Every structure is written in structure tokens, then in C-alpha cells.
Amino acid sequence: MIPNTLPKSLADNPMLDRWLQFRADGRLRVAVGKVEIGQGITTALAQIAADELDVPLARIDMLSGDTEAAPDEGSTSSSQSIEIGGASLRLVCAEARTLFVAEAAAGLGVAPEALAIAHGAFTRDGRPTGQSYWTLAARVGLHVAATGGIAPKPRAAHAVIGRSIPRLDLPAKLAGGGFVHDLRLPGMRHARVLRQPRPGASLARLDEAAIRKAAGGSLDILRRGDFVALVADSETVARRGVIAAAGHAVWEGGDPLSPEMAEAVWLRGQPSDDRTAGPPPAAHSGLLRHQASYSRPYIAHASLGPSCAVARMSGGELTLWSHVQGVYLLRQALAEVLHLDPAAIIVHHAHGAGCYGHNGADDAALDAAVIATLLPETPIRLLWQREDEFGFEPFGSAMAIRLEATLGPDGLPADLLSEIWSAPHVGNTRAGANLLATRALPNPPPVVPSNEGSSPDPGAGTRNAAPYYDIPEHRLLHHFIPRGPVRTSSLRGLGALPNLFALECFLDELAVFSHTDPLDYRLAMLSDPRARAVLSRAAEMAGWGRRGASGSGTGLGLGFSRYKNRAGYAAVVAEVVVEQDVRVSRVWCAADAGLVINPDGLINQLEGGIVQATSWVLKERVAFDAGGVASRNWDSYPILRFSEVPEIHTELLDAGEHPPLGAGECTMGPTAAAIGNAVAHALGVRIRDMPFTRERILAAIG
Amino acid sequence: MPEPIRFTVNGQAAAVAEDGGTPLLDVLRNTLALTGPRYGCGQELCGACMVLVDGVPAYACGRELWSVAGRAVVTVEGLAGHAVIAALLAEQAGQCGYCLSGIAISAAALLAGNPDPGRAEIAAALEPHLCRCGAHPRILRAVARAAAVLREQAA
Numbered sequence: 001m002i003p004n005t006l007p008k009s010l011a012d013n014p015m016l017d018r019w020l021q022f023r024a025d026g027r028l029r030v031a032v033g034k035v036e037i038g039q040g041i042t043t044a045l046a047q048i049a050a051d052e053l054d055v056p057l058a059r060i061d062m063l064s065g066d067t068e069a070a071p072d073e074g075s076t077s078s079s080q081s082i083e084i085g086g087a088s089l090r091l092v093c094a095e096a097r098t099l100f101v102a103e104a105a106a107g108l109g110v111a112p113e114a115l116a117i118a119h120g121a122f123t124r125d126g127r128p129t130g131q132s133y134w135t136l137a138a139r140v141g142l143h144v145a146a147t148g149g150i151a152p153k154p155r156a157a158h159a160v161i162g163r164s165i166p167r168l169d170l171p172a173k174l175a176g177g178g179f180v181h182d183l184r185l186p187g188m189r190h191a192r193v194l195r196q197p198r199p200g201a202s203l204a205r206l207d208e209a210a211i212r213k214a215a216g217g218s219l220d221i222l223r224r225g226d227f228v229a230l231v232a233d234s235e236t237v238a239r240r241g242v243i244a245a246a247g248h249a250v251w252e253g254g255d256p257l258s259p260e261m262a263e264a265v266w267l268r269g270q271p272s273d274d275r276t277a278g279p280p281p282a283a284h285s286g287l288l289r290h291q292a293s294y295s296r297p298y299i300a301h302a303s304l305g306p307s308c309a310v311a312r313m314s315g316g317e318l319t320l321w322s323h324v325q326g327v328y329l330l331r332q333a334l335a336e337v338l339h340l341d342p343a344a345i346i347v348h349h350a351h352g353a354g355c356y357g358h359n360g361a362d363d364a365a366l367d368a369a370v371i372a373t374l375l376p377e378t379p380i381r382l383l384w385q386r387e388d389e390f391g392f393e394p395f396g397s398a399m400a401i402r403l404e405a406t407l408g409p410d411g412l413p414a415d416l417l418s419e420i421w422s423a424p425h426v427g428n429t430r431a432g433a434n435l436l437a438t439r440a441l442p443n444p445p446p447v448v449p450s451n452e453g454s455s456p457d458p459g460a461g462t463r464n465a466a467p468y469y470d471i472p473e474h475r476l477l478h479h480f481i482p483r484g485p486v487r488t489s490s491l492r493g494l495g496a497l498p499n500l501f502a503l504e505c506f507l508d509e510l511a512v513f514s515h516t517d518p519l520d521y522r523l524a525m526l527s528d529p530r531a532r533a534v535l536s537r538a539a540e541m542a543g544w545g546r547r548g549a550s551g552s553g554t555g556l557g558l559g560f561s562r563y564k565n566r567a568g569y570a571a572v573v574a575e576v577v578v579e580q581d582v583r584v585s586r587v588w589c590a591a592d593a594g595l596v597i598n599p600d601g602l603i604n605q606l607e608g609g610i611v612q613a614t615s616w617v618l619k620e621r622v623a624f625d626a627g628g629v630a631s632r633n634w635d636s637y638p639i640l641r642f643s644e645v646p647e648i649h650t651e652l653l654d655a656g657e658h659p660p661l662g663a664g665e666c667t668m669g670p671t672a673a674a675i676g677n678a679v680a681h682a683l684g685v686r687i688r689d690m691p692f693t694r695e696r697i698l699a700a701i702g
Numbered sequence: 703m704p705e706p707i708r709f710t711v712n713g714q715a716a717a718v719a720e721d722g723g724t725p726l727l728d729v730l731r732n733t734l735a736l737t738g739p740r741y742g743c744g745q746e747l748c749g750a751c752m753v754l755v756d757g758v759p760a761y762a763c764g765r766e767l768w769s770v771a772g773r774a775v776v777t778v779e780g781l782a783g784h785a786v787i788a789a790l791l792a793e794q795a796g797q798c799g800y801c802l803s804g805i806a807i808s809a810a811a812l813l814a815g816n817p818d819p820g821r822a823e824i825a826a827a828l829e830p831h832l833c834r835c836g837a838h839p840r841i842l843r844a845v846a847r848a849a850a851v852l853r854e855q856a857a
């Protein structure tokens with residue numbers, strides 16, 4: 001596999017020594033820009049390096065996300081870390097290996113083909129040559145640009161790729177450490193921020209004496225405009241201070257919220273930038289036309305660990321430890337807001353709780369940085385309160401979707417119209433001007449509007465809106481609402497889950513009209529053999545043939561997608577029992593992610609996506625009231641609990657020599673659709689709006 | 703300085719001269735440098751801060767220092783070598799891992815009283831805990847695995 005062009009990460013960071021360093025201590029440091037967010041990427045990337053170089057995993061140290069010493073790979077997002085980051089690292093390692101082999105061969109006076117590598121040492125006819133990567137490191141210059149001209153090993157030669165290597169980072173996390181939250185620097189102080197309750201609100205009064213009294217200890221209150229930081233030596237005092245501060249602050253103005261603004265349908269009445277793609281629907285007179293509308297509300301990332309950052313301003317240089325998805329992107333944003341030279345900012349990635357997209361990490365990092373600039377030479381540990389994480393993270397946008405199709409004489413759709421209303425998912429959402437602290441500091445720059453596009457490839461709000469099925473005509477109407485009532489940004493899969501929920505539920509509705517089983521209906525318009533294979537296998541695993549008449553109270557439903565219509569394939573069957581609530585009892589999943597680096601790690605991601613999507617569909621919605629975001633704790637924003645988690649059976653289909661496909665997000669949409677279809681099968685009536693609350697079930701069965 | 707409050711943590715004697723109203727979580731993390739118990743919500747709603755107090759799972763975010771005087775506190779650090787930790791690693795039962803300290807604590811408490819819990823009993827014992835990554839199926843398997851290991855050791 002020699003690509004025609006370098007993958008983006010390698011094109012952006014072509015020097016081999018930016019990625020690999022064989023160090024004097026006999027270890028290999030692999031530096032990457034994709035970061036660990038609980039998905040196991042550092043382990044998978046270490047496996048790639050170990051395999052391509054034939055270096056033991058135990059001799060590899062991973063450095064991930066570091067503006068001083070690691071490549072700039074943008075953001076860790078969109079299921080691209082293996083596809084692009086991994087592909088880049090494979091090429092880097094293949095090329096470095098070739099350079100070392102050439103040097104060893106020249107030194108030994110043999111042909112390169114005569115040498116092999118075992119455990120990082122060069123052998124000839126199975127015998128040691130006395131040379132290794134480390135003995136040759138001084139003579140092999142890796143400060144050269146990659147050409148991409150050396151093919152990585154074929155699949156048959158893989159010894160570490162394809163094995164379920166245990167996660168490198170988990171032992172530390174089970175031993176009490178491992179997170180940025182646990183970082184302790186000498187002289188470090190604890191900080192909290194009092195947030196504007198509404199965007200644009202200004203602080204009319206702050207009773208600092210009352211706050212200090214409630215805090216019960218020495219507390220510094222720092223104010224810059226409407227940015228209020230509380231800093232103490234004691235974390236207890238800082239926390240008590242910020243809890244008390246909310247009751248001793250009077251805010252005026254700002255953009256209020258109301259409960260109805262939280263509903264997806266509210267977006268349908270907002271000014272929008274309307275984009276269209278695809279041919280206008282042709283006249284298909286006399287044939288059946290069907291239309292239906294679906295929705296998902298605003299969803300929170302709801303990371304289990306609130307956002308945290310540690311910052312230190314020292315000698316004009318700002319050093320930051322943060323769990324952001326992209327350290328270079330953060331550095332740029334900080335430089336803009338703080339008017340610093342990017343070269344004077346160092347960002348080290350440190351692990352946080354799973355983020356599933358753009359959560360409060362960037363905002364917390366700026367909070368810490370602002371406070372550090374106000375208190376030079378003092379390390380600042382900034383932590384968000386849980387209520388603030390729920391209240392002020394950028395949410396996943398609500399979406400309303402209307403689908404319309406004409407059934408041809410064969411009962412299959414002759415066309416499909418997808419009409420989508422959504423606030424932004426991407427596009428400048430991390431710009432420095434849009435971060436929370438920036439909005440509160442004096443003289444904030446204008447908010448940078450999202451420049452999200454409408455192409456469904458790979459799509460943001462329109463992701464997976466185009467059917468992967470053989471439907472002759474598809475037309476897209478994208479009503480892009482550039483400013484929703486709250487900040488929105490990327491959340492796992494962007495528009496894919498709502499769009500696939502709508503599309504795959506709609507197909508089941510069309511199948512009913514044509515008196516066809518939903519599985520057969522899909523197979524009749526799905527020509528890609530890999531797509532057919534996952535769909536057929538998931539159905540087989542679930543015993544699809546036992547699916548009886550609808551309306552029994554238990555249901556089986558299925559959903560399929562190829563994520564982004566070009567990444568991982570997944571088919572999911574859900575079994576539900578519907579009484580007053582929906583219980584998802586069992587789930588079967590078949591997936592094809594191309595070459596798999598770490599099968600157990602992939603299954604962990606696929607099944608995690610199934611559980612998270614189940615939670616979104618059954619339970620989750622952000623609520624608003626006049627005071628702002630109303631769902632501010634785990635009672636008002638419930639997620640799926642242990643007793644509610646389905647039994648899950650997952651199989652990976654063999655993909656032959658196909659390259660890796662991004663898969664961390666590929667089960668979410670199919671799961672939502674499978675549950676939607678299973679509930680319709682159980683009830684005999686369809687619920688088209690998420691979440692599937694008790695009220696909606698009762699309303700549906702009337 | 704107030705009179706020190708004495709208790710044991712992971713079997714070691716501790717004497718903490720802080721206000722008795724200080725949250726146990728802050729004492730463990732900041733005074734005693736045991737960062738295993740994690741801040742998740744501060745409202746006893748997520749379980750990330752769970753510790754054992756005299757063998758019973760307790761939310762460290764909601765317990766105040768005075769309430770553990772004379773008692774035995776165990777954090778995830780005190781479970782080093784415990785079958786639950788080994789089983790969580792063997793099953794790779796986590797993604798981000800933020801929830802696991804508290805879950806390990808509740809699992810250890812469950813297995814101390816019930817050597818052979820079924821899936822529903824394990825789920826019930828872990829009901830106070832939230833996991834956002836969706837590692838639940840693995841965590842349930844891991845606790846069952848730890849139970850089997852402990853039964854074998856006891857036999």
C-alpha cells in the first residue's frame with residue numbers, strides 16, 4: 001500500500017524525527033499529535049510503531065499531544081486517528097526502518113535484503129550482527145522529510161498489529177493517578193470561575209465579603225470585566241467560594257433562554273442559511289409519496305470528570321496541561337485571546353475523562369491561562385464544578401429532520417428528499433473569540449460565526465444524510481442556523497446519529513408500505529458487498545427470522561450505516577421490551593473496520609458507542625429555563641445506568657487487505673435507528689422524537 | 703490548628719489537623735495525596751469518589767472529615783493487588799477510566815459479602831456509579847471474573 005499522496009498528518013509534519021527518536025537510553029520515543037481520550041489510541045499507535053519497526057512494545061515511550069515535541073495533527077476527532085494518524089505513523093516507521101537497514105547493510109558489507117530485525121536488533125541468517133537501531137542511531141539521520149515511498153508491511157507480516165494488546169494507560173488510572181486532575185506542582189493553588197449565567201450578562205454587583213466569609217478561608221477574588229476567578233491555597237475554600245458566589249452575584253442583561261427553545265422543532269422557525277444539493281424532485285405522478293419528521297434535542301457531552309487544566313505563567317512563558325483534543329489549536333486560541341506569541345505558549349496534553357467531542361476542555365484551559373497570567377509564577381489548577389460542565393459546555397446541536405420519498409413500482413424509493421434544520425456542529429467553534437472566558441473579559445472581540453458547510457461528504461450537520469443505498473435521486477435541503485440559543489460544537493458523530501435515526505426509521509416505514517421485511521428491503525437496494533455482509537451477519541446473530549408481528553410489546557429492529565459513507569461499516573439489531581419505559585434488552589452488532597490494529601480495543605469502542613447511543617435515545621436532553629440551562633446535574637440530565645445496559649454481542653468481519661477505517665463513532669447511528677425501529681415493532685406505532693420518554697410512549701399508544 | 707482527627711487509610715494511621723467539616727474527598731486527594739477517589743459531581747450522584755468506610759461504600763465528596771474519626775477508610779490505592787483490579791485490567795474494562803476507582807471500591811465491597819453474584823446483583827451494586835464511555839458490559843464481566851478468582855482462592 002503506497003499512497004499517491006501523503007496522509008494529512010504526514011504532509012503537515014514530514015520530518016521523520018518529529019515522530020521517532022531512538023534515544024541514548026535504549027528506548028524509542030514515538031511522538032504523535034492524536035491524543036488519548038479514552039479510546040485507546042496511544043496503545044494502537046504504539047502497536048503500529050512496534051510492528052513496522054520490529055521494536056518491542058516495552059521499549060516504546062509514547063508522547064502524545066505536545067506543542068514542544070510532537071507533530072501537529074490538528075484535532076483528535078472524527079474517527080480519523082487510525083485512518084490518518086495511524087497511516088502517517090506506519091509510513092514514517094516503514095521509511096525509518098529502510099534507512100536503518102541500509103545503514104546497517106553498508107556497515108556490514110551485505111545487501112539490505114540479507115538483514116532482518118528482531119527486537120530492535122539487526123540479524124543476518126538469524127544470528128546477531130551486533131547492530132541495532134540504537135547502535136546506528138547516531139549515524140542515521142532522521143531529520144529528513146518523508147517521501148511516503150516505502151510500503152508498510154503487508155498484513156501477513158504483522159506480529160503486533162491485529163493483536164489485542166492491553167491499554168498502556170489503564171494501569172495508572174486504576175492505581176489512583178493518570179489524569180490532569182491529579183497533577184500537583186509545587187506552590188500550586190486551586191481556582192474556580194464564577195460564570196456568566198447567560199451569554200452577554202454583565203456583573204452588576206458582587207458581595208466579595210460575603211463570599212469570603214462563606215468560603216471559610218483565605219480566598220483571592222480576581223475580576224476582569226465579567227470574568228471572576230476565585231483562587232485559594234485550599235481546594236475546599238475555592239469550591240466553597242464559588243458555590244457561595246452564585247448567590248452573592250447580581251447579573252444584568254444577556255440572552256435569556258426559555259423551555260421551548262430546547263426543542264428541536266424551535267429551530268424550524270429560526271432564520272437560516274439555506275443550502276440545497278442534488279436535483280429537485282422529479283414528478284412521479286400516481287405513485288405513493290411518504291414523508292415523516294424526526295428530531296433529536298440538544299445533547300450534553302456530559303464527561304464524567306469535569307473539565308480541568310493546570311497553567312503556569314513564568315518568565316513570560318505560559319505552560320499549560322490540558323485534556324483538549326488538539327494542543328496546537330488550543331495554543332493558537334490562547335495566543336489570540338491573551339495577545340501572546342504562540343512561541344511563548346507550551347501546551348502539554350494530559351488525560352481527562354472521556355470527552356466524545358468538543359466539551360469544556362478548551363474553555364477550562366483558557367480559564368486557567370487567564371488566571372495564570374493574573375498570578376504570574378503561581379501554578380494554577382482550575383477545575384469546573386459539575387453544574388458548570390452541564391451548564392456551559394458546547395452542546396451537540398438539536399436537529400429536526402424531514403424526509404420525503406416516492407415509492408417506485410417495485411416498492412423501493414425512487415427518490416429521497418432530506419430536509420435538515422441544525423445549529424453548528426463544527427466550523428470555528430473553538431476559535432479563541434468564542435471561548436467562555438473571552439466573552440467575559442473586557443472588550444470581547446466579535447463572536448466568530450461557524451463556517452460549517454453542507455456537503456454530506458464527510459458532512460457535519462449533514463453527515464450521513466445522503467443514503468448509502470442505491471436510491472436513484474437524492475436531494476438535500478440544509479437549513480443551517482448559524483447561531484442557536486446555546487453554543488454548540490462537535491459531539492460524537494455530529495449529525496450522523498440524528499440523520500441515520502431518521503433515514504433508517506424512514507426506510508422501515510417505507511418497507512411497511514411495500515409489505516417487505518426491513519432486512520430484505522435494505523438488501524434490495526444495497527450493492528456494496530461489505531455493507532451487505534455486516535447487515536446479513538447482524539441479522540443472523542440476532543435470529544432475525546424469529547421476528548414476528550408488531551404490537552406484542554417486545555420488538556426487534558435494525559439499523560445500518562457506513563459511517564460518513566466512507567469509513568467503518570456497522571449493522572446493529574436491538575431487542576426491546578416496552579412497558580411504561582423502553583428497556584433495550586439485547587443488542588447484536590456486526591462491523592467491518594478494515595484492517596484492525598487492536599480488535600479488543602475496537603470492540604470496546606463499538607460497544608461503548610452502542611451504550612452511549614442507547615442512553616441518548618432513551619434518556620438524554622438538555623433543558624432550558626429562564627435562568628439558562630436547567631439540566632445541571634445527573635438527576636436532571638440522567639444517563640443510562642448499569643441495570644439498564646443491554647447485553648451486547650459484537651463480531652468483527654474479516655476485511656482482507658482493506659486499509660483501516662475509522663470506527664469509533666460508527667455504531668451510534670445504527671444503534672439509534674435499531675432502537676427506533678424495535679420500539680415501533682414492539683408498539684405497532686412509531687416514535688420519531690428522541691428521547692423516548694414515558695410521556696412520549698404513552699402519547700404514542702394513546 | 704484544630705486537634706488532629708485520627709483514622710486509618712488503606713491500613714495506615716492518619717492524623718489530619720483540618721477543619722472537621724472538610725470534605726473527605728479533599729482530605730484524601732490534597733492532604734494525603736491519594737488521588738484515586740475522583741471529583742465527579744460533589745452531589746453523591748455519580749460514584750467517582752467512592753471509598754470504603756469500615757467496609758461500606760461511601761461517597762467521599764459528601765462525607766466530612768469528622769465522620770471518619772476512628773474509622774477505616776479504603777481508597778482504590780488500597781485495592782492494589784485485589785482481584786477486582788486484576789480483573790478490570792484483564793477484561794480491559796474501561797475506556798477513559800475516570801469512573802473505575804469508585805466502581806472498583808463498590809465491586810470489592812460487593813464481593814466481600816457475596817462471593818457469587820449474578821449479573822443483576824452486580825449491576826445493582828454498581829447502580830450508584832455512572833460510566834459515560836459505555837464500558838458497562840466489560841465492567842460487569844470483570845466483577846464476575848474477580849468473583850470467580852476469589853472463590854477459587856478461597857477453595
